[in-house]
Amino acid sequence: MGQRIVIAGASMGGLRAAERLRAAGFTGEIVAVGDEPHLPYNRPPLSKEALASEVTHEALAFRLRPAVADVTWRLGVPVVSADLAARAVRLGDGTELAYDGLVVATGMRPRRLPVPGPAAGRHVVRTLEDARALRAALRPGVNVLVIGAGFIGCEVAATARTLGASVTVVAPEDVPMRRPLGRDLGAALRRRHEGHGVAFLLGRTVRAFLGEERVTGAELSDGTRLDADVVVEAVGSVANTEWLEGNGLELSDGVLCDEALRVEGRPGVVAVGDVARFPNPRYDGVPRRVEHWSIPTDTAKHAVVTLLADLGLGDPPAGPFAPLPTFWSDQYDLRLQSFGAPVLGEDDIRVLEGDLDGEVVVGYHRDGELVGVVLVGMASAAARYRAALTRASVAA
Amino acid sequence: MRVIVDMNICKDHGQCVFAAPEVFQINENGKLVYVAEPDESLRDAVEEAADVCPLQAITIEG
Ligand SMILES: Cc1cc2nc3c(=O)[nH]c(=O)nc-3n(C[C@H](O)[C@H](O)[C@H](O)COP(=O)(O)OP(=O)(O)OC[C@H]3O[C@@H](n4cnc5c(N)ncnc54)[C@H](O)[C@@H]3O)c2cc1C
Ligand code: SF4
Numbered sequence: 001m002g003q004r005i006v007i008a009g010a011s012m013g014g015l016r017a018a019e020r021l022r023a024a025g026f027t028g029e030i031v032a033v034g035d036e037p038h039l040p041y042n043r044p045p046l047s048k049e050a051l052a053s054e055v056t057h058e059a060l061a062f063r064l065r066p067a068v069a070d071v072t073w074r075l076g077v078p079v080v081s082a083d084l085a086a087r088a089v090r091l092g093d094g095t096e097l098a099y100d101g102l103v104v105a106t107g108m109r110p111r112r113l114p115v116p117g118p119a120a121g122r123h124v125v126r127t128l129e130d131a132r133a134l135r136a137a138l139r140p141g142v143n144v145l146v147i148g149a150g151f152i153g154c155e156v157a158a159t160a161r162t163l164g165a166s167v168t169v170v171a172p173e174d175v176p177m178r179r180p181l182g183r184d185l186g187a188a189l190r191r192r193h194e195g196h197g198v199a200f201l202l203g204r205t206v207r208a209f210l211g212e213e214r215v216t217g218a219e220l221s222d223g224t225r226l227d228a229d230v231v232v233e234a235v236g237s238v239a240n241t242e243w244l245e246g247n248g249l250e251l252s253d254g255v256l257c258d259e260a261l262r263v264e265g266r267p268g269v270v271a272v273g274d275v276a277r278f279p280n281p282r283y284d285g286v287p288r289r290v291e292h293w294s295i296p297t298d299t300a301k302h303a304v305v306t307l308l309a310d311l312g313l314g315d316p317p318a319g320p321f322a323p324l325p326t327f328w329s330d331q332y333d334l335r336l337q338s339f340g341a342p343v344l345g346e347d348d349i350r351v352l353e354g355d356l357d358g359e360v361v362v363g364y365h366r367d368g369e370l371v372g373v374v375l376v377g378m379a380s381a382a383a384r385y386r387a388a389l390t391r392a393s394v395a396a
Numbered sequence: 397m398r399v400i401v402d403m404n405i406c407k408d409h410g411q412c413v414f415a416a417p418e419v420f421q422i423n424e425n426g427k428l429v430y431v432a433e434p435d436e437s438l439r440d441a442v443e444e445a446a447d448v449c450p451l452q453a454i455t456i457e458g
Contacts, residue, residue, distance in 0.1 A: 379426035
């Protein structure tokens with residue numbers, strides 16, 4: 001009998017892993033288990049294009065290559081536990097599934113604010129259903145309170161403004177997108193948002209939500225009271241790793257992997273996508289999770305080679321996993337692109353081209369060396385900077 | 397092999413350019429231009445480009 005690989009999590013990371021397994025010639029059984037009822041779909045538009053128009057699975061679904069036509073998709077059912085020693089997972093419907101190889105691809109879920117108040121009227125944006133519910137609530141003239149000034153919060157703020165809502169953003173940092181963009185660029189982007197009519201109340205958090213059955217407002221840490229018809233919590237995310245508990249793994253922030261993306265010390269188990277915490281020798285070798293859209297594809301490529309080698313079906317990867325992080329964000333007509341690791345160069349930030357209130361290229365340096373670049377607009381310069389960062393070998 | 401980019405969806409991300417520079421380019425105006433019938437030898441690169449397009453705007457026929 002052929003070998004079986006179970007993929008836990010049926011989103012982008014899971015799909016890319018399945019594709020890579022087939023591309024590498026794996027002919028055994030592939031079972032992908034996902035707790036969402038849908039085949040894999042694309043999440044970034046959920047705070048952007050799709051939220052602005054219509055949220056349908058049809059428009060967001062990834063194309064399924066013919067090579068993955070024989071993957072068994074077990075959808076709408078979670079993996080509830082795993083016994084890595086016995087090589088088996090248990091599903092929410094009681095099914096036990098034995099495996100030879102396991103791919104951890106369960107991603108993240110939004111963090112919720114632990115503050116008192118009614119639940120109705122509070123939204124997050126991670127799934128199709130989340131975005132659909134928020135879309136239905138975003139009518140012209142409604143008061144939207146966005147909590148969190150990271151990328152998703154700022155994207156939702158921009159989309160809600162475009163749809164005619166009044167928008168206030170509340171967050172503890174002093175400028176939006178403070179990390180990783182830095183204070184000056186964050187402040188410039190704040191001015192853009194304000195130009196579109198978004199109000200910012202920064203340096204504050206939410207103490208309580210107001211209202212009886214549904215949210216009618218919020219009380220902030222400084223005592224300010226705000227009216228709100230719709231609240232969006234965009235305050236970061238939590239890794240979906242509870243199902244891996246009891247196996248002695250390091251799960252404090254995602255699942256800790258080695259530089260081959262193998263779950264530490266567990267041959268035959270690899271992790272891909274947002275949930276994987278891996279060292280990147282391109283930088284300092286400190287294991288980190290990376291919540292970028294490019295990561296499921298990059299990690300799947302490498303992790304599958306590791307997995308098949310562990311199963312005796314191929315050679316191990318030629319070198320360590322050392323991706324160049326890339327990220328983008330769309331807000332109004334602004335396209336932000338980030339390459340490399342701006343966070344590592346926070347102490348030495350320079351404008352390389354353009355100006356902060358127009359199109360701009362910002363460079364982030366460590367020990368005088370360029371480690372990250374963020375472009376606002378300037379699309380035709382992206383390839384040049386990306387190539388420069390790919391070439392740069394950054395020592396720890 | 398035929399490449400079709402849905403220009404109503406494409407937002408000139410240029411991710412496809414990194415994957416298959418022989419087929420996709422961003423011109424001086426920041427707009428995507430591409431070869432509609434690339435050589436078969438570029439199939440892997442084009443598949444990769446279709447995968448990495450953030451808007452999933454690229455389809456491959458044939
Ligand atoms: C609104 C939004 C906007 C974004 N915008 C951008 C952007 O502009 N640029 C960018 O670079 N990145 C962006 N991202 C990030 C990007 O979408 C993610 O990095 C990517 O989706 C990660 O894919 P993944 O497969 O690792 O995880 P996920 O997509 O989270 O998939 C994990 C899957 O596993 C399922 N699952 C969880 N637990 C279990 C379990 N126990 N059993 C079975 N299944 C389980 C989940 O339901 C989910 O379907 C955005 C993300 C969001 C949510
Ligand atoms: S990656 Fe997609 S959106 Fe970007 S230029 Fe290419 S086709 Fe257009």
